[in-house]
Amino acid sequence: MHDIRLIRAEPAAFAAGLARRGLDPALAEEIRAADAAWREATAAREAAQAELNRLNREIGIARKAQDAAREAALRAEVATVQARMRGLDPDELRARLDELLAALPNLLDPDVPDGRDETGNVELHRSGEPRVIPGAKQHDELGEALGLMDFETAARLSGSRFVVLKGALARLERALGQWMLDLHTRQNGYTEVSPPYLVHAATVYGTGQLPKFEADLFKAGEKYLIPTAEVPLTNLVAQQIIPEPVTPLRFAALTPCFRSEAGAAGRDTRGMLRQHQFMKVELVSITRPEDSAAEHERMTRCAEEVLTALGLTWRRILLCAGDTGFASAKTYDLEVWLPGQGAWREISSCSNCRDFQARRMNARFKRGKESVFVHTLNGSGVAVGRALIAVMETYQNPDGSITVPEVLRPWMGGMERIGPP
RNA sequence: GGACAGGUGGCGGAGUGGUCGAUCGCGUCGGUCUCGAAAACCGAAGUACCGGCAACGGUACCGUGGGUUCGAAUCCCACCCUGUCCGCCA
Numbered sequence: 001m002h003d004i005r006l007i008r009a010e011p012a013a014f015a016a017g018l019a020r021r022g023l024d025p026a027l028a029e030e031i032r033a034a035d036a037a038w039r040e041a042t043a044a045r046e047a048a049q050a051e052l053n054r055l056n057r058e059i060g061i062a063r064k065a066q067d068a069a070r071e072a073a074l075r076a077e078v079a080t081v082q083a084r085m086r087g088l089d090p091d092e093l094r095a096r097l098d099e100l101l102a103a104l105p106n107l108l109d110p111d112v113p114d115g116r117d118e119t120g121n122v123e124l125h126r127s128g129e130p131r132v133i134p135g136a137k138q139h140d141e142l143g144e145a146l147g148l149m150d151f152e153t154a155a156r157l158s159g160s161r162f163v164v165l166k167g168a169l170a171r172l173e174r175a176l177g178q179w180m181l182d183l184h185t186r187q188n189g190y191t192e193v194s195p196p197y198l199v200h201a202a203t204v205y206g207t208g209q210l211p212k213f214e215a216d217l218f219k220a221g222e223k224y225l226i227p228t229a230e231v232p233l234t235n236l237v238a239q240q241i242i243p244e245p246v247t248p249l250r251f252a253a254l255t256p257c258f259r260s261e262a263g264a265a266g267r268d269t270r271g272m273l274r275q276h277q278f279m280k281v282e283l284v285s286i287t288r289p290e291d292s293a294a295e296h297e298r299m300t301r302c303a304e305e306v307l308t309a310l311g312l313t314w315r316r317i318l319l320c321a322g323d324t325g326f327a328s329a330k331t332y333d334l335e336v337w338l339p340g341q342g343a344w345r346e347i348s349s350c351s352n353c354r355d356f357q358a359r360r361m362n363a364r365f366k367r368g369k370e371s372v373f374v375h376t377l378n379g380s381g382v383a384v385g386r387a388l389i390a391v392m393e394t395y396q397n398p399d400g401s402i403t404v405p406e407v408l409r410p411w412m413g414g415m416e417r418i419g420p421p
Numbered sequence: 422g423g424a425c426a427g428g429u430g431g432c433g434g435a436g437u438g439g440u441c442g443a444u445c446g447c448g449u450c451g452g453u454c455u456c457g458a459a460a461a462c463c464g465a466a467g468u469a470c471c472g473g474c475a476a477c478g479g480u481a482c483c484g485u486g487g488g489u490u491c492g493a494a495u496c497c498c499a500c501c502c503u504g505u506c507c508g509c510c511a
Contacts, residue, residue: 060439
């Protein structure tokens with residue numbers, strides 16, 4: 001959500017920001033007009049209301065004095081003012097303005113390169129080089145051959161885009177999640193959180209998935225299943241005025257994520273790359289405005305640490321204007337090399353949302369007499385389902401078994417290799 | 422799910438139709454007193470929005486949304502939330 005006062009003050013800069021996002025700059029004029037209409041109606045109604053308040057007070061006095069003539073005269077005046085007030089509906093005008101504002105994405109950081117789609121993204125650095133493993137198989141082929149990954153049964157239970165993991169692969173998923181969460185909570189200063197997986201609309205609105213992206217969400221009754229733990233974790237400070245976060249508040253959670261993947265029909269239908277349900281470790285930071293840029297770098301390094309420790313090949317991408325998410329001002333994606341698929345795939349996304357989400361959820365801190373909107377950041381640390389894929393494809397052996405990465409063995413009961421049961 | 426009881430300012434707690442944004446207490450902040458502190462006393466303090474360079478003025482806010490009324494914290498309706506008991510349950 002944008003500050004309408006900033007838009008008023010800097011309409012040209014705002015229009016330019018919209019253009020970078022590929023939006024029609026005429027939208028800026030539409031917003032300006034909606035704002036002017038609302039303010040005009042507000043001023044008129046408040047003036048009329050002030051008049052009414054004064055008259056009502058006098059009626060009270062007249063009644064006490066038992067002055068019936070005066071009371072009747074005042075009542076007549078009230079009727080006039082009330083007639084004047086009819087037809088003024090600033091609330092409706094404000095709702096229209098808010099609707100326009102709520103649909104606007106965040107303004108982009110100057111660092112963000114121009115570009116319409118992922119081809120405009122910029123690789124910043126990489127760790128390791130893509131390896132070609134002769135005869136490399138994809139994770140689903142490996143998993144099914146091991147008898148530990150079952151898409152057919154999942155489809156029978158739930159439909160497409162679900163999977164049943166068994167035995168050592170089920171355990172590997174659990175090990176990855178536990179290990180990552182332990183890493184961030186024990187070494188990277190994050191506080192472990194176990195949040196609700198069902199939240200109400202206002203919560204999803206706060207992080208920006210609503211109202212624009214309702215189609216991507218699953219709904220249970222009136223509540224929404226979280227598409228990422230970013231939603232409940234960021235909203236921990238919603239509607240709050242917290243003490244000044246001199247050091248950032250850092251939250252981490254391991255949760256399932258639920259996504260309808262409405263726009264992804266026919267994409268990544270094979271394997272468990274794109275599922276309706278997957279596990280993810282999410283990192284969220286709440287900072288002061290002046291700290292968010294540094295925290296963004298730190299958070300991204302925390303995610304990279306996971307990939308490095310797993311011995312995966314990865315690279316950091318700076319997303320361009322067209323690829324940066326709705327709520328984000330600047331996003332780094334981490335992509336991991338999948339030897340089986342022979343492709344880079346996103347495994348983490350770290351975003352600085354600045355005060356965009358904070359405005360939507362009214363999250364502030366006190367600095368002197370001022371209430372200042374916090375900055376919010378979120379990043380995957382990392383997606384467990386995709387980490388599982390990357391580990392399987394990277395550590396596959398010619399006989400179809402999978403070597404367990406060193407760091408995960410303590411979480412695997414010492415298991416070194418996943419073979420057929 | 423059922424039955425009661427509640428939701429008022431940072432907290433506690435008054436207020437059942439008219440100068441109520443709201444008595445009072447605690448806590449907070451400033452001052453007097455003190456070598457300093459405590460106590461006591463005096464005083465100040467809510468949030469948001471609109472207009473204004475500002476001083477300041479206006480409006481709204483007593484869980485949320487409607488309604489009745491010239492006028493609602495107060496009356497009516499719906500909803501949400503909390504507590505207690507019962508039922509069910511991991």
